[in-house]
Amino acid sequence: MDTTQQNSNAWDKKVEEGxxxxxxxxxxxxxxSKSGEWExxxxxxxxxxxxxxxxxxxxxxxxxxxxxxxxxxPVLAAAGADVTVTDISKKQLEQDETVAQRDGLTLKTVQxxxxxxxxxxxxxxxxxxxxxxxxxxxxxHLVWNEVSRVLKNKGILISGFTNPLLWIFDDNQEQKGIxxxxxxxxxxxxxxxxxxxxxxYINSNQTIEYAHTLEDQIQGQxxxxxxxxxxxxxxxxxxxxxxxxxxxxxxxxxxKVKMAFAILFLMYFxxxxxxxxxxxxxxxxxxx
Numbered sequence: 359m360d361t362t363q364q365n366s367n368a369w370d371k372k373v374e375e376g377x378x379x380x381x382x383x384x385x386x387x388x389x390x391s392k393s394g395e396w397e398x399x400x401x402x403x404x405x406x407x408x409x410x411x412x413x414x415x416x417x418x419x420x421x422x423x424x425x426x427x428x429x430x431x432p433v434l435a436a437a438g439a440d441v442t443v444t445d446i447s448k449k450q451l452e453q454d455e456t457v458a459q460r461d462g463l464t465l466k467t468v469q470x471x472x473x474x475x476x477x478x479x480x481x482x483x484x485x486x487x488x489x490x491x492x493x494x495x496x497x498x499h500l501v502w503n504e505v506s507r508v509l510k511n512k513g514i515l516i517s518g519f520t521n522p523l524l525w526i527f528d529d530n531q532e533q534k535g536i537x538x539x540x541x542x543x544x545x546x547x548x549x550x551x552x553x554x555x556x557x558x559y560i561n562s563n564q565t566i567e568y569a570h571t572l573e574d575q576i577q578g579q580x581x582x583x584x585x586x587x588x589x590x591x592x593x594x595x596x597x598x599x600x601x602x603x604x605x606x607x608x609x610x611x612x613x614k615v616k617m618a619f620a621i622l623f624l625m626y627f628x629x630x631x632x633x634x635x636x637x638x639x640x641x642x643x644x645x646x
Contacts, residue, residue, distance in 0.1 A: 359560075361494075361496065361566045362446055362471050364560060364563075364565075364566055365446055365447075365494045365565050365566060366446040366447050366448070367563045368563050368564055368565040368566075369426075369445075369446065369447035369449070369450055369565070370447050370448065370449040370450075370563075371563045372447075373427075373447065373449035373450060373452075373453065374449070379427055379429070379489075380427045380428075380449075380450060380453060381427070381428075381429075381453075382427065382428025382429060382432065382453045382454070382456060382457045383428060383429055383432060383433060383457065385460060385461055387433065388432060388433070388436045388457065388461040388463070389436075389461075391432075391433045391434075391436035391437050392436045392437070394437070396433050396434075396436065396437045397433075398429070398430045398433050398434065398487070399429075399430075399489070399518075400430075400487065400488065400489040400490065400516055400517065400518030400609050401489070401490055401518040401592035401607040401608075401609050402490075402592050402593065402594055402595060402607055403592050403593065403594075403595045404590060404592045404609070406516055406609065407588070407590075410514070410516060410588050410611045411485070411514075414438065415434060415437045415438045415439040416438040416439075417438070417439070417440060418438075418439050418440065418484040418485060419439070419440045419442075419482060419483045419484050419485075420434050420439045420440065420441050420442070420483065420484065420485045420486070420487060421441075421442050421443075421444065421478070421483045421485070421486045421487070421508065422434065422441060422442070422443040422444070422487045423444055423472050423475075423486050423487065423488040423491075423501075423505065424444065424445055424446070424472040424488060424489070424491035424492070424494070425443050425444070425445060425487055425488065425489050425491070426443060426444075426445030426447055426449075426450025426451045426453060426454055426467075427445075427450050427453050427454070428453035428454045428456060428457040429489075430443075430487055430489060431443035431454045431465050432454060432457040432458060432461065432463055432465065434487070435458065435463045435464060435465045436461070436463055439485075441465040441466070442465070442466040442467075442468060442478075442483075443465060443466070443467050443468070444467070444468040444469070444470050444472070444475075444477075445467075445469065445470075446469065446470065446471055446472070446494070447469075448469055451467040451468075451469060454467055455467055471495075472488075472491065472492065472494075472495060472501055472504075473495050473497065473500035473501050473504060474500075474504065475504040475505070475507070475508050478508045479508070480507055480508065481507075481508070481509065481510045481511065481513075482508055482510070483508050483509055483510065483513060484509075484510055484513050484514070485509075485513060485514045485515075485516070486505050486508070486509055486513070486514070486515045486516070486517075487516050488501075488505070488515065488516065488517040488518065489518050490518040490519055490520060490607060491518075492517075492519055492570065492575075493519070493520055493567045493568055493569070493570070494565065494566070494567060494568070495568065496546070496568050498568075498570050498574050498575065498578055499574065499578050499581070499582070502578045502579050502581070502582035502584070503582050505582070506582040506583045506584065506614055509614045510614070511614060511615070511616050512613060512614060512615070513613070513614045514611065514612070514613060514614075515579070515584060515610075515611070515612040515613075515614065516588075516609070516610070516611050516612075517579075517609065517610055517612070518592075518607060518608070518609045519570070519575050519607070519608055519609075519610075520569070520570075520606060520607060520608070521572070521591075521604070521605070521606045521607065521608055522543040522544075522569050522570065522571055522572060523600075523604060523606060524569075524600065524606040524607075525541055525543060525545065525569035526539050526540070526541050526542070526543065527539060527540065527541070527600070528540040528541075532598070532599055532600070535599055537599065537600070537603075541569070543569050543570075543571055544568065544569055544570055544571055544574070545568075545569050546566060546567065546568045546569070547559075547564075547565070547566050547567045547568075548566060575608070576610070579610065579612050583614055583615060583616065584612035584613065584614055584615070585612060585613050585615050586610055586611070586612050587611050587612065587613055588609075588610060588611030588612075589608070589609070589610050589611075590608075590609050591605035591607065591608055591609075592605055592607040592608075592609065593605040593606060593607065594606070
């Protein structure tokens with residue numbers, strides 16, 4: 359089964375239905391962004407801290423990954439960045455194009471799968487913005503590796519994703535106000551559907567989602583060459599019973615660090631106990 363196409367169709371449907379995550383920002387938001395008063399989200403409620411970004415975005419190449427909907431890319435373009443937005447949903451990308459045309463912005467849209475960024479060159483982008491979306495990909499390691507490839511050294515990845523606890527409860531019971539542990543992690547939307555219901559679910563153009571472990575989400579970034587430098591949690595804004603007990607969304611800031619720089623970083627902190635002189639470290643730096 360082609361889950362990418364399934365999820366593409368599902369998100370096209372969400373645009374038609376006016377889902378919250380498909381509604382583009384207003385012209386007022388864009389005007390404020392042009393004057394330097396901008397903010398974006400990669401989870402549900404909280405804005406990404408401004409100090410996670412460079413002081414100026416002017417001319418920086420930013421990839422908004424799986425980020426259609428006209429919410430992040432137009433804001434960053436208005437703030438001065440050179441923005442490319444990619445998404446599996448054509449209709450989601452059309453939301454970005456609509457805002458760009460309406461408010462005189464320049465941005466590029468590319469329809470594609472977030473786990474295959476072959477349209478982009480190695481080490482091309484300064485920043486990658488990835489709102490909650492990797493739940494649509496079966497193997498999240500492919501995403502982290504591709505992001506690492508297209509980011510410049512010391513480039514920034516800002517990513518939102520779900521805490522796997524969100525997935526362990528029975529949906530029907532939760533709607534009744536009951537938290538009933540039923541599912542395991544990792545798993546997918548289809549794993550717990552009765553066999554007779556699977557085809558009906560697919561035919562109704564619903565998303566097929568994957569619950570990833572925290573190890574795959576966080577250690578996966580580290581294994582792809584990232585150092586985690588920022589972290590916060592978010593929730594549904596009080597609209598779900600789970601919000602009373604735990605925040606079920608996570609955002610991380612990560613810096614791509616090539617192996618040579620990682621080694622130097624470790625050596626720096628070992629200097630007190632070993633005979634690595636400053637000149638020696640500087641000589642090593644130029645070897646890489």
